[in-house]
Amino acid sequence: MDFDFSEDQKLLKEQARKFLGDKCDLSQVRKVLEGDAPHHGEVWQGLCELGFAGAAVPEAYGGLGLGTLELCVVAEELGRAIAPVPFSSSIYLAAEAIKLYGSEEQKKLWLPRIASGEIIATLAAAEGTSPPHPRSLKTQISGGKLSGVKLPIADGAEATLAVVLTQDSLALVDLTTGGITRKAVKTIDPTRAHAEITFDNASAELLGAQGEGWQNYCALESRAAILFAFEQVGGAEAAMNMAKDYALERYAFGRQIGSYQAIKHKLADMYVRLELARSNCYYAAMALSEDTADLEIAAATARIAATEAYRFAAQENIQTHGGIGFTWEADAQFHYRRAKLLALTLGGPERWKDRLVSQLEKTNIA
Amino acid sequence: MNLNDTPEEAKFRAAARAWLTANARPKDKSKDRTKRVQKPESERLDSARQWQAKKAEAGYAAITWAPEYGGMGGSSIQSVIYAQEEAKFDVQGGFFDIGLGMCIPTMLAWATAEQKERYAKPALYGQEVWCQLFSEPSAGSDVAGLRTKATRDGDEWIINGQKVWTSGAQYCDYGIIVTRSDPNVAKHKGLTFFFLDMKSAGIEVRPIKQMSGESGFNEVFFTDVRVPDSQRLGAVGEGWKVALTTLMNERLAIGQGSGVDYSELLDLARSIELEDGPAIKNANVRSRLADWYVQTQGLKYTKFRTLTALSKGQTPGPESSIGKIVSGPKMQDLASFAMDLQGQGGIMDGDESVMNSAFQSQWMWAAGYRIAGGTDEILRNIVSEQVLGLPQDIRVDKGVSFNELVSNQGK
Numbered sequence: 001m002d003f004d005f006s007e008d009q010k011l012l013k014e015q016a017r018k019f020l021g022d023k024c025d026l027s028q029v030r031k032v033l034e035g036d037a038p039h040h041g042e043v044w045q046g047l048c049e050l051g052f053a054g055a056a057v058p059e060a061y062g063g064l065g066l067g068t069l070e071l072c073v074v075a076e077e078l079g080r081a082i083a084p085v086p087f088s089s090s091i092y093l094a095a096e097a098i099k100l101y102g103s104e105e106q107k108k109l110w111l112p113r114i115a116s117g118e119i120i121a122t123l124a125a126a127e128g129t130s131p132p133h134p135r136s137l138k139t140q141i142s143g144g145k146l147s148g149v150k151l152p153i154a155d156g157a158e159a160t161l162a163v164v165l166t167q168d169s170l171a172l173v174d175l176t177t178g179g180i181t182r183k184a185v186k187t188i189d190p191t192r193a194h195a196e197i198t199f200d201n202a203s204a205e206l207l208g209a210q211g212e213g214w215q216n217y218c219a220l221e222s223r224a225a226i227l228f229a230f231e232q233v234g235g236a237e238a239a240m241n242m243a244k245d246y247a248l249e250r251y252a253f254g255r256q257i258g259s260y261q262a263i264k265h266k267l268a269d270m271y272v273r274l275e276l277a278r279s280n281c282y283y284a285a286m287a288l289s290e291d292t293a294d295l296e297i298a299a300a301t302a303r304i305a306a307t308e309a310y311r312f313a314a315q316e317n318i319q320t321h322g323g324i325g326f327t328w329e330a331d332a333q334f335h336y337r338r339a340k341l342l343a344l345t346l347g348g349p350e351r352w353k354d355r356l357v358s359q360l361e362k363t364n365i366a
Numbered sequence: 367m368n369l370n371d372t373p374e375e376a377k378f379r380a381a382a383r384a385w386l387t388a389n390a391r392p393k394d395k396s397k398d399r400t401k402r403v404q405k406p407e408s409e410r411l412d413s414a415r416q417w418q419a420k421k422a423e424a425g426y427a428a429i430t431w432a433p434e435y436g437g438m439g440g441s442s443i444q445s446v447i448y449a450q451e452e453a454k455f456d457v458q459g460g461f462f463d464i465g466l467g468m469c470i471p472t473m474l475a476w477a478t479a480e481q482k483e484r485y486a487k488p489a490l491y492g493q494e495v496w497c498q499l500f501s502e503p504s505a506g507s508d509v510a511g512l513r514t515k516a517t518r519d520g521d522e523w524i525i526n527g528q529k530v531w532t533s534g535a536q537y538c539d540y541g542i543i544v545t546r547s548d549p550n551v552a553k554h555k556g557l558t559f560f561f562l563d564m565k566s567a568g569i570e571v572r573p574i575k576q577m578s579g580e581s582g583f584n585e586v587f588f589t590d591v592r593v594p595d596s597q598r599l600g601a602v603g604e605g606w607k608v609a610l611t612t613l614m615n616e617r618l619a620i621g622q623g624s625g626v627d628y629s630e631l632l633d634l635a636r637s638i639e640l641e642d643g644p645a646i647k648n649a650n651v652r653s654r655l656a657d658w659y660v661q662t663q664g665l666k667y668t669k670f671r672t673l674t675a676l677s678k679g680q681t682p683g684p685e686s687s688i689g690k691i692v693s694g695p696k697m698q699d700l701a702s703f704a705m706d707l708q709g710q711g712g713i714m715d716g717d718e719s720v721m722n723s724a725f726q727s728q729w730m731w732a733a734g735y736r737i738a739g740g741t742d743e744i745l746r747n748i749v750s751e752q753v754l755g756l757p758q759d760i761r762v763d764k765g766v767s768f769n770e771l772v773s774n775q776g777k
């Protein structure tokens with residue numbers, strides 16, 4: 001048994017942490033929150049130039065050719081930094097979709113440009129306030145033309161390429177071509193820009209086989225959920241540490257607030273949730289890198305645990321701060337916003353719990 | 367990153383499995399679920415002793431102990447591998463966990479060479495059973511506040527007082543005990559630690575009936591009990607240091623708890639019809655089930671992380687302290703929820719109940735599990751202080767001599 005990341009993977013993690021610590025502290029995240037830029041250009045460029053974005057893209061397509069385990073450790077650091085960059089859209093979702101389902105030609109055309117950061121790519125699945133599923137999806141593709149309205153789509157206004165989920169298929173759409181209108185959508189987390197994209201007979205090509213869209217989308221989602229879960233773990237740890245630091249620094253009634261059990265036990269509960277999530281994420285990382293038969297179960301398990309860990313740490317971090325925690329000036333809001341954003345990207349916790357139990361029923365694990 | 371056995375681990379597993387196959391019966395899964403008949407304690411103790419002796423003979427009883435004390439000199443991972451394999455067989459466990467998990471490890475750390483030689487093996491072979499005499503009526507979480515008195519008399523000590531909640535004292539041969547030898551110094555300073563023969567004159571064991579109706583623990587009264595000074599562990603007045611050895615081992619020994627878990631709940635939910643269909647199709651049932659599955663897996667993989675650290679010669683991270691905080695409430699909530707699902711039927715606790723009252727008995731037992739060996743609250747203190755580095759609670763007992771302290775028994 002060797003249930004840990006390798007020394008090389010830990011080194012990569014340290015490098016990502018150092019880069020983000022230098023270039024992407026919370027004052028930089030705040031710039032995106034308060035400014036007009038859809039993401040932090042300099043940080044995103046750095047992540048691409050240093051090879052983090054292309055880490056798991058094969059060398060033949062311009063990446064470093066490392067595995068998904070490497071991507072997991074980078075994801076944790078992006079989460080810790082609350083990085084305001086289109087990494088998840090371009091890499092966990094679009095690049096992974098193309099790697100999984102793309103033709104040789106599609107891979108050659110798009111992966112190098114995504115890995116280098118030359119273009120941003122995204123996944124367009126959601127269609128408003130009902131979670132997408134085969135019975136609710138309206139977007140259609142026929143004869144190479146795609147029509148429908150997708151929102152909210154992460155990085156949708158800046159992306160050059162979208163992987164679009166239609167009623168029956170996944171499709172690739174070059175967003176710079178005709179028949180496409182986009183507008184920004186306001187969300188709870190302005191550090192990650194979202195948009196509405198309207199496709200009106202836009203040129204599109206199939207990604208993977210026609211009719212396999214939903215099943216391919218679900219498989220993609222499971223894989224991406226593991227990477228998002230690592231982001232959530234990184235975020236949860238950062239939120240816990242923010243609460244801990246404040247609990248040591250703030251005095252009330254003549255003592256550190258961290259000496260009151262109501263606060264101590266809250267922090268212990270953050271720690272417990274974090275460690276359960278981290279352990280489940282490790283297992284899922286392994287399942288992802290080895291493509292094991294229980295990948296879906298492992299992904300849902302990690303996803304549920306990590307969502308809960310971040311939700312709890314983010315909201316109780318504000319509580320630990322008292323009034324200052326509720327201000328615009330304080331940084332606690334970043335975690336509150338990002339934790340919710342990540343919890344709902346790819347569908348909320350109840351959906352994943354339902355999926356998990358369906359899998360448990362199927363595999364008759366009981 | 368992988369969970370595969372290394373070649374040596376695989377070899378060890380194969381040997382353990384072969385030995386178990388030759389010496390025990392595999393569990394009958396179907397029977398396991400429905401029939402949980404408890405035989406009388408004496409019968410269970412007898413079969414536990416027999417199994418323990420066989421296991422000790424083969425070296426599997428204490429894999430990590432040194433061979434001179436009957437162990438195998440093996441690794442923690444080997445212990446886990448053996449436990450995984452043994453779990454597939456129908457063998458009688460229990461009875462020796464406190465002795466082998468806490469008492470003997472304390473002896474191995476503090477007793478003389480002859481004492482270790484004399485006591486380790488008989489405990490390992492199940493011939494002598496040990497108990498832990500720490501808690502008292504006025505000292506549980508705050509065990510250093512204990513009052514049982516030890517007075518020196520030449521080469522002997524005379525012990526007077528009372529212990530409580532002593533698991534297994536009714537059948538135990540030996541015990542480890544913390545006493546107060548000097549009430550005039552601060553409470554952690556005046557303690558002295560001994561091991562003693564439970565058959566000594568002046569010891570009276572009275573069973574306590576638990577709320578479940580069973581009697582697993584006892585009150586133990588000491589009236590002028592004489593213990594030779596040679597059975598003192600650690601220096602006079604330094605009993606707390608020795609007690610910490612025991613408590614550290616307690617935390618390692620008390621793991622995840624066992625009993626009915628998500629898979630039994632899944633089975634139950636499949637079998638129950640609610641107004642709008644089978645319970646397993648109910649969103650709330652699915653949500654709760656998923657939460658408990660996620661917790662169970664989280665604990666399992668946390669253990670794997672700990673083992674990996676151990677196998678690389680690193681000290682395991684503090685993540686190993688979360689097991690009981692999670693599993694205690696989980697056991698209780700899951701059992702309670704399973705009973706709720708059955709509606710009024712869930713109150714039945716006899717032959718008519720589902721799965722032979724597995725949920726009902728866990729619901730009862732979990733209430734004690736959350737208290738035994740460190741309460742949920744004390745464990746959260748430990749995590750927040752020792753892992754996260756938060757300040758200790760404000761203590762009004764610091765720097766005060768023991769006999770000046772206020773308690774519910776007065777000064």
Ligand SMILES: Cc1cc2nc3c(=O)[nH]c(=O)nc-3n(C[C@H](O)[C@H](O)[C@H](O)COP(=O)(O)OP(=O)(O)OC[C@H]3O[C@@H](n4cnc5c(N)ncnc54)[C@H](O)[C@@H]3O)c2cc1C
Pocket residue numbers: 261497498499500501503504505506507508530531532533534583734735737738739740741742743744747759
């Ligand atoms: C099934 C079972 C088996 C046991 N077996 C043994 C045994 O074999 N040997 C043995 O020595 N003991 C044994 N015990 C005793 C056990 O260790 C104690 O019951 C336990 O440590 C709690 O102590 P207490 O009962 O005195 O409760 P108290 O310490 O009085 O606690 C009462 C409540 O106050 C809370 N509390 C206490 N201090 C604090 C604090 N600082 N901060 C916040 N909350 C606090 C507790 O969490 C609890 O909720 C057993 C107990 C049980 C239930």
